[in-house]
Amino acid sequence: xxxxxVTGAKGQLGSSIQELVKGLGLYQFVFTDSETLDITNExxxxxxFKETNFDYCINCAAYTAVxxxxxxxxxxxxxxxxxxxxxxxxxxxxxxxxxxxxxxFIFDGxxxxxxxxxxxxxxxNVYGLSKLKGENYVKEYLDSYFIVRTSWVYSEYGNNFVxxxxxxxxxxxxxxxxxxQYGSPTYAxxxxxxxxxxxxxxSKDFGIYHFSNRGNISWYDFAKAIxxxxxxxxxxxxxASKDYKAKALRPKNSVIxxxxxxxxxxxxxxxxxxxxxxxxxxx
Ligand SMILES: NC(=O)c1ccc[n+]([C@@H]2O[C@H](COP(=O)([O-])OP(=O)(O)OC[C@H]3O[C@@H](n4cnc5c(N)ncnc54)[C@H](OP(=O)(O)O)[C@@H]3O)[C@@H](O)[C@H]2O)c1
Numbered sequence: 001x002x003x004x005x006v007t008g009a010k011g012q013l014g015s016s017i018q019e020l021v022k023g024l025g026l027y028q029f030v031f032t033d034s035e036t037l038d039i040t041n042e043x044x045x046x047x048x049f050k051e052t053n054f055d056y057c058i059n060c061a062a063y064t065a066v067x068x069x070x071x072x073x074x075x076x077x078x079x080x081x082x083x084x085x086x087x088x089x090x091x092x093x094x095x096x097x098x099x100x101x102x103x104x105f106i107f108d109g110x111x112x113x114x115x116x117x118x119x120x121x122x123x124x125n126v127y128g129l130s131k132l133k134g135e136n137y138v139k140e141y142l143d144s145y146f147i148v149r150t151s152w153v154y155s156e157y158g159n160n161f162v163x164x165x166x167x168x169x170x171x172x173x174x175x176x177x178x179x180x181q182y183g184s185p186t187y188a189x190x191x192x193x194x195x196x197x198x199x200x201x202x203s204k205d206f207g208i209y210h211f212s213n214r215g216n217i218s219w220y221d222f223a224k225a226i227x228x229x230x231x232x233x234x235x236x237x238x239x240a241s242k243d244y245k246a247k248a249l250r251p252k253n254s255v256i257x258x259x260x261x262x263x264x265x266x267x268x269x270x271x272x273x274x275x276x277x278x279x280x281x282x283x
Pocket of ligand 1 (some may be wrong): 011014033034060104159
């Protein structure tokens, strides 16, 4: 039976993987969180790998506060870059396949089409820069790796855009939401399924994959759909990025092309609205 280490297992993606594999009994999972395994701690990582022969390490741990990262720069780099270097080195030493999660925010958003895996990264903010550095460490130390870039992740767990809009929608008559940034929402459960498929198929087609739900929408479109699907009585108003005072710059277009992932899965990924409806049903 394959041994799989999951880091950051209390986050959105980690929790979704836990939920997905509950009771499956196919693999031996070791789920860790920031308290039981701090990925910035080289000694703890080393001890974990000494105790168990892991076939896969799924790294769901990350510093994900995009605006705060502009201030907590050091901590962001420590978690998203230096810790990934430790994980990559350790996986190389123990012949463990690393499945590392990255982001659409490594792109600058200037492309007019969805980004493919080979497009040139050019991050606009500290978070994106730190995640790109993490990707580069994975590529430097390992041949057997998957880097899965995803975007606009939401779920029934933790904090995310869907839960924020639902909460604010209950409290306020009007909400201003950015209408000039485009992306593809990703339901963490669908992403979890893709990641487990990589393991399940025992794929050796290593490299970078883009995974999100299908579709190309703005935050404004996303917020409107959330409100519609949950029958909340609030008005969503469009606002330009320049009028919304966020600390971090964000790409105008961070839609990712998921053809490679769909070819791998041999089926289309779910449309964003279909998955959003599923999540709202659960919430
Ligand atoms: N959320 C998005 O919209 C989005 C978009 C694109 C890509 N991604 C990427 O997708 C992956 C999963 O994101 P997510 O939404 O599931 O993130 P999340 O909900 O913020 O979860 C991240 C988890 O990592 C843990 N963590 C942070 N630093 C750690 C450390 N040093 N050691 C161990 N655990 C640590 C956090 O624990 P604590 O809370 O205890 O610190 C948290 O449980 C990340 O790589 C992220 O960069 C996310």
